Amino acid sequence: METPDQIRDRLLSRFPGAAVSLISNPGPAAQHSLLLDAADARAIATFLRDDPGLQLDFCSNVTGVDWPDREIVETTRTSTPDPAGGPAKVVEQKTKRLQPGCLEVVYHLYSVALLHGPVVLRLRTGNRSDQVSLPSLTPVWRACEFQEREVFDLFGVVFEGHPDLRRILMWDGFKDHPMRKDYVEPDDYEWEPTPHGDVLAKAKRHYPTPAPAVVKEEPKP
Amino acid sequence: MSEPAPSSPPTLTDAERAELRRQGILLTSMEELYNWGRSHSVWPLQFGLACCAIEMIAASMARFDIARFGSEVFRPSPRQADLLIVSGTVTKKMTPQVVRLWNQMPEPKYCIAMGACAISGGPFKQGYNVLKGIDRFIPVDIYIPGCPPRPEALLHGLMQLQEKIRGQKISGPGAPRHLQADTTCEYPVPDFGEHDLVPPQNPAVWQPPVIVRKEGA
Numbered sequence: 001m002e003t004p005d006q007i008r009d010r011l012l013s014r015f016p017g018a019a020v021s022l023i024s025n026p027g028p029a030a031q032h033s034l035l036l037d038a039a040d041a042r043a044i045a046t047f048l049r050d051d052p053g054l055q056l057d058f059c060s061n062v063t064g065v066d067w068p069d070r071e072i073v074e075t076t077r078t079s080t081p082d083p084a085g086g087p088a089k090v091v092e093q094k095t096k097r098l099q100p101g102c103l104e105v106v107y108h109l110y111s112v113a114l115l116h117g118p119v120v121l122r123l124r125t126g127n128r129s130d131q132v133s134l135p136s137l138t139p140v141w142r143a144c145e146f147q148e149r150e151v152f153d154l155f156g157v158v159f160e161g162h163p164d165l166r167r168i169l170m171w172d173g174f175k176d177h178p179m180r181k182d183y184v185e186p187d188d189y190e191w192e193p194t195p196h197g198d199v200l201a202k203a204k205r206h207y208p209t210p211a212p213a214v215v216k217e218e219p220k221p
Numbered sequence: 222m223s224e225p226a227p228s229s230p231p232t233l234t235d236a237e238r239a240e241l242r243r244q245g246i247l248l249t250s251m252e253e254l255y256n257w258g259r260s261h262s263v264w265p266l267q268f269g270l271a272c273c274a275i276e277m278i279a280a281s282m283a284r285f286d287i288a289r290f291g292s293e294v295f296r297p298s299p300r301q302a303d304l305l306i307v308s309g310t311v312t313k314k315m316t317p318q319v320v321r322l323w324n325q326m327p328e329p330k331y332c333i334a335m336g337a338c339a340i341s342g343g344p345f346k347q348g349y350n351v352l353k354g355i356d357r358f359i360p361v362d363i364y365i366p367g368c369p370p371r372p373e374a375l376l377h378g379l380m381q382l383q384e385k386i387r388g389q390k391i392s393g394p395g396a397p398r399h400l401q402a403d404t405t406c407e408y409p410v411p412d413f414g415e416h417d418l419v420p421p422q423n424p425a426v427w428q429p430p431v432i433v434r435k436e437g438a
Contacts (some may be wrong), residue, residue: 144228169350174416175415188421190429197349
C-alpha cells in the first residue's frame with residue numbers, strides 16, 4: 001500500500017484546492033494520519049473508496065477526540081555575549097498563547113478487496129461550542145452510521161448529511177455530552193470504603209463538617 | 222413466634238411434627254401449606270441485562286438445574302412471574318423499563334439483585350450512565366454478591382428466598398406487602414431528565430446513607 005505521504009501527494013494533485021496535511025505519530029506504532037478540511041472531506045472520502053489503487057471499502061471504526069483550549073508556554077532563550085569576556089548572559093523569556101480547542105473525529109479505513117490498511121482520516125471542527133458541524137461520511141461508508149451517532153451523542157459533533165442523526169446511547173432529552181473533558185457528571189455520590197484520587201475529592205464534598213466537641217461537665221459531688 | 226397465651230392448647234414443636242410425619246400423620250397449618258406451595262414454585266422473569274444473565278442461564282441448564290428448586294419456569298411475561306432477577310448492570314436508560322417490568326408483575330413478587338452491578342453499580346459505580354444499585358427504585362429481597370456470581374451462588378440465593386417466603390405470615394402486622402390493605406404495590410417510574418433520572422431514587426425505598434467519618438480519618 002502507498003504510504004500516507006504518497007496518499008497525501010496524490011490527493012493534493014487530484015484536489016488542488018483541498019487542505020490535506022499529514023499528522024505524524026511519533027510512537028512506535030507510527031500510524032500517521034491525514035487531516036482533511038471539512039469542505040472537501042466527502043469528495044476525498046469517495047475518492048479513497050473508489051480509487052483502484054486503494055479501494056478503501058471498509059470503515060472499521062469512527063471515534064471522537066475532545067481537544068480543550070490549551071495554554072501553551074513557549075520559552076525563548078536569548079544569550080548576549082559579555083563584552084568583558086565573561087560568560088554569556090542568558091535571558092529566558094516566556095510567552096503564553098492560547099491554542100483554541102476543537103472536536104476531532106477519526107476514521108479508520110481498510111480495504112477488504114486489497115487486504116490493506118488502516119488509513120486514518122481526521123476531521124476537525126472549528127471550535128467546541130458553535131461551529132461543531134462536520135460532513136457525515138455515512139453516504140460513503142454505511143458502517144459509519146451508528147458510530148457517527150455515537151460521536152454525536154457523546155461529543156456533540158453534528159454530522160451534516162447523516163440520514164438519522166439521533167442520540168444512540170443516552171436518552172433523547174439528555175443535554176450533556178459525557179465524553180467531553182469539561183463534562184460534569186450528576187452528583188449521585190454514595191459512600192465509598194477506600195476513596196482515592198477524584199473519588200476522594202468527590203467524597204470530601206459529601207463529608208459532614210465535624211461537629212464542635214461537646215465538653216461534658218462532670219456533676220459535682 | 223410469639224409466646225402462646227396460657228389458655229391456648231400447647232403447640233407442637235417442629236421435632237414432634239417431623240416425628241408424626243414419619244409415622245404417616247401430616248399436621249400442618251394453613252400458613253405453612255400456603256408458604257410451602259409458594260416457596261417451591263417461584264417463577265422467575267426471563268430477563269437478563271449483562272454477563273450475570275449468562276450465569277443465570279447456566280443455572281437453568283442441566284448442569285446446575287434450577288428446576289430442582291421449582292424455579293425452572295422462566296416466564297416471558299411479567300404478568301406470570303413471581304421473581305425478578307436483576308442480573309447485570311442497570312444503566313440509567315434501562316432503569317424505567319426495569320421498574321415498569323416490576324410494576325407489571327403481580328403480587329406476591331420478589332426481587333433478587335444478582336451481582337455487583339445490580340447491588341451497587343459494581344465496577345461502573347463511578348460512571349455517569351449507570352444506576353448505583355437497583356435498590357434505589359425497587360425493594361430488593363436478596364442480594365447475591367459476585368462479579369458475576371457462580372450459578373451455585375444464585376441457587377443459594379434462591380434457597381434463601383425460599384427460606385424467607387416460608388417465614389412469612391399470612392395475617393397480622395408482620396404480613397408481607399401484598400397482604401396489607403393500605404400499601405400500594407405500584408412503584409413510581411423515573412423520568413429521563415436533562416442530566417440524570419428524575420428523581421434519582423425513590424425515597425420511599427432507598428435513602429442515601431448518612432456518612433459519618435471521624436475527624437482525622
